[in-house]
Ligand code: ADP
């Protein structure tokens with residue numbers, strides 16, 4: 001069982017895998033977070049999606065957040081922490097989670113550390129998906145999403161959409177309200193100012209990893225899988241060195 005990965009996808013495994021997908025808007029972290037969570041049987045939590053669904057459903061919290069979102073500004077920490085805390089304490093999050101779009105401030109990251117400590121289940125792996133700024137602007141300004149299923153439209157090399165309807169469900173493709181150029185610039189600025197300092201916050205941890213997001217999607221996916229498994233194993237080794245115990249009862253029985 002040397003190749004056993006630490007994740008919730010294994011029925012016998014008792015250690016959850018908790019992942020934060022970091023990176024600027026347009027880095028592709030939403031797509032990758034969705035894929036990784038699906039493949040490993042983890043709960044994907046995208047705070048942007050939760051807010052947009054909340055707006056569709058006319059929830060007061062989300063409607064209060066809408067103005068800030070439309071301007072490309074951050075929604076307040078208290079609201080965001082409450083939303084994430086509620087999800088992370090649900091039963092379907094106990095095998096682990098992939099966070100997309102949270103934390104975005106040091107205050108949110110502090111709150112997340114507390115929640116993870118309370119759950120006391122599995123390492124927190126932090127992946128920073130890096131993409132140069134000119135590439136981000138190009139991707140976001142040309143991005144179309146499906147109104148029905150939320151998937152990103154496939155783009156050709158020159159950035160125009162391959163089809164006029166969603167390749168997955170046939171839904172209509174539209175530009176996201178905050179993907180126009182002015183708001184894109186604001187979102188990138190907010191990222192530099194508020195969210196980039198988080199890299200400093202996490203950098204020294206043994207479970208922090210960097211991935212090159214400016215590659216074809218399958219390459220990014222492969223790199224992500226590799227570094228996340230590596231970080232989870234590194235953390236299990238640290239745990240073993242500190243406590244003298246292996247991370248899972250299943251493994252203990254075999255050593
Ligand atoms: P992006 O593509 O820019 O990463 P998201 O879909 O993650 O966008 O989020 C869209 C908007 O929702 C953000 O610009 C912000 O207004 C709000 N939002 C989402 N997550 C957070 C968060 N953790 N803290 C504050 N605001 C958030």
Ligand code: ZN
Pocket residue numbers: 146147148149150151166167168169170171
């Ligand atoms: Zn669709």
